[in-house]
Amino acid sequence: MTELAVLPPDFAKEAAIMEKTWASKPGVIGWLSETGHKQIGLRYIVTAFLFFLAGGIEAALMRIQLLKPENHFLGPDAYNQIFTMHGSTMMFLFAVPIMEGFGVYLVPLMLGTHNVAFPKLNAFGYYIYLFGGLFLYTMFLLHAAPQAGWFSYVPLAGPQYSPGKGVDTWAQMITFTEVSGLVVAVELVVTTFKQRCPGMSLNRIPLFVWSMIVVSFMIIFAMPAVMIASGYLSLDRLVGTHLYNRSEGGDPLLYQHMFWFFGHPEVYIIFIPGLGFVSSILTAFTGRKIYGYTAMVSTLVVTAFLGFSVWVHHMFATGLPQLGESFFTAASLMIVLPTGVQIFCWIATIWSGRFRIATPVMYVIGFFLVFIVGGLTGVMLASIPIDWQVHDTYFVVAHFHYVLIGGALFPLFGAFHFWFPKWTGRMYSEVMGQISFWLLLIGFNVTFFPMHVLGLYGMPRRVYTYQPGMRWGNLNVLASAGAVFMALSVLTMIINFLVSRRAGRVAGANPWNADTLEWSLPSPPPVYNYLHVPTVSGLNAVWDAAPDQPYVTGMRFDRREILITRVLDAEPDHTEQLPGHSPWPFVLSCTMCIGLWGAIFFAWWFTIGAVLSGIALIGWFWPSDRELEDHILREKGELGGLELGMPEPVREEMP
């Protein structure tokens, strides 16, 4: 196995030029104008992690309230706000954005390109997500948070039964985060299909990138459904339409259909990147390519398709015709198969690899232990009669925490440890990593396993308290005790990372001997990623690299220039110049906030916001002097090397 050479010294001059071309601007305005994918990706990850901590604190408050029957720690008002915030935060502000953040950070690196396809749009997506989350939390701190649940069923969330601005805030937060999700999805699809380095044909795309492509397409099809659902809800509440009002010809079940048409794919949107993490980590720690690459990719795609045909299993108790519901049972059972095949392929990979153990792998083991339980309880929930009993009970709470924490959080924490050396250039403490893993594994199971039993013993979800005679007290105490371990685990991990960031052992380019392209770069990677666009000659780019693996040359160093390749075989096609810094994404997200937040209180704000956003868009698209200059030169044909067609794309230039 050969490592791709790290930046050779005789390219120092070029590197200096590239450094200047791609450099961040100083100051607050520079920070707000940043469009680099690594910075934006890390902002997503850090922001989402902070929301995760907030959601965790909310969970802790709920666990305290449920410690004993008829507890007065939180009243119904506070509890209902908190469980709504917990669900909304974890789903919309943590789980999806942090996976998107990983995609934004890693995908361009894994593909061998300099930035995502639309850097300004990418920055805009981050701000709109941040503002959506901040708005929700501002209202929460003002004690005006929504309290109709993260699902906001009508008519409870409608104008009659949820007065105040809470649900409006929720609906607007949905709009913000979904816009952001769509932005990232479009970014990743275009980046993956058009910016892969030469040689990375479709069958050589790393599995993590495949998982992000699949998720991106799911986002593109699922998010519009929830935006319509929450948009109609806003209209019912703010404008007085009756789209969900039965007595005026609307239908409350319409909301449930649209919400779950998004809501179930959402689960896959959250844990499919987790499957990608598992594949990345296992490749590195078994030292061989994942067995059954084609099967892995096609099962991801099949999962995505099936994921859109199971939503009615959230509505088995609504009294829909039973024969029709049975089709959704069949689909919900069959979705086990693609995930099962992935698990068997990983087992086959471990069997034939040289299996090494470190913290990222421990989290993968946790993933197997926990996620499979969630998958199997999912099988039970697919059965209509069983679902009638356990639907909306703590059994379901246990089930989806096993799926989401097992399928997404364990791999995510594994990914934190796996890529930590790449982000920071230093190693985390292995001892503390292992401690945090065991705390999480034990704490998680102590917290959530008893909930299966609670559900079967009749405890419904979303109750702020329960009565002494119900005999649910002991299991609830156990669950709350487990939560302490989970909190300690997260705390250990944070301390580990904060300390290791400065004091850890220097990691080097590829501490795990991993296979994807980002490990060929120094840690942390330079601001421009690759000085020369690399080429690959196999699925495991780093391992399969020839000693004289060529680079793409002839591209400009003094422009943010990227190589565009063809969709199927990644043959070089032409180059494009990406925009640099721009304050306009930030400005546009501010003007959109004015319009959409204001509309909650007074309809005219919407118009004001729209006009201001129009102005911001003019600024956004106004070409810079350099762009104009280049355009004129290109028109005159004087901008050498930027012509379409790439006459000689690949020149051997091995340092």
Next chain:
Amino acid sequence: MTASTLAPIQSALHSAGPQAASIEHLWWVFFWICVVVYVITIAFFFIAAIRGRRRAEAVDNPAHDRRLGIFVSTCAAVTIATLFGLLFSSVATGNAIGTFGKNKPGQIEIEVTGHQWWWEVKYPDALAPANQITDANEIHIPIHTPVLLRLDTRDVIHSLWIPNLHGKRDLIPGRVNKFWIQADRPGVYRGQCAEFCGYQHAHMALTVVAESSADFLKWKSHMGEGAPTPMTPAQLRGQQVFLSAPCAKCHNILGLDAYGTLGPDLTHFRSRPTLAAGQLLNTRGNLAGWIMNAPAIKPGTTMPPNQLSGQEMSDLLAYLETLR
């Protein structure tokens, strides 16, 4: 004081009727199959991990991959077969439950209406509509008799769940959902709202009393009678308090000039085991506290606090005591 000592069972694993029993049976089928699948998969995983730990070098060649292919394909085939088995058993059970009660004699129909946060229960009489019985937060049913529940809601979506008898069914505005229950063992079973319905979703319970046909008919005929006439002066004064205070605006008492429908019917409410949809035991002390300041006990309730003098309160309680 809360309804602690009452504690009727509320468990999906202690079935008392045919529907819950067949679901419980299906549950155990699924449970044991899933346990076996889990154990086998995790065993494979750890065997692979031990094997992988012992290797000095990863194996990655076509011949080896072919053997792995056989392993993965076999596992996938077994998965498909298992899933089909589960699918058929689930659909068969669902079909049996769904067609239960068709063409069965001796059916009883009960209308259950959800309110934030209590249950209104009506026993309509098709031949003599005036004989309809109205009750709240308790359902009396005769054992061994299929009972058809018609579910409707006055406000938001609720979900009726009596785990010992059946799974849950939603109460959705503008739709009447029907489902069948039957109890085969006499007993008291607790049910609870299972769809989040706002502030007091946690306190929206009801009791199902399954009793012999004779007991059921006795109860029903008693419920059909109006409230007894007050006998003592205190009871008479209490009745006047009831009529002059806001009580009568929301509550109905059969035989009295009180026709409110916003709150539960009170004609025989002292015979119910609980107050406030299962939150309080139906004792005199709890009742007094509830009348004085219901929102303090159950924040969000539509029952307002009442400012009554000590004398008025004791008269009112004396009167309410007769509503058995």
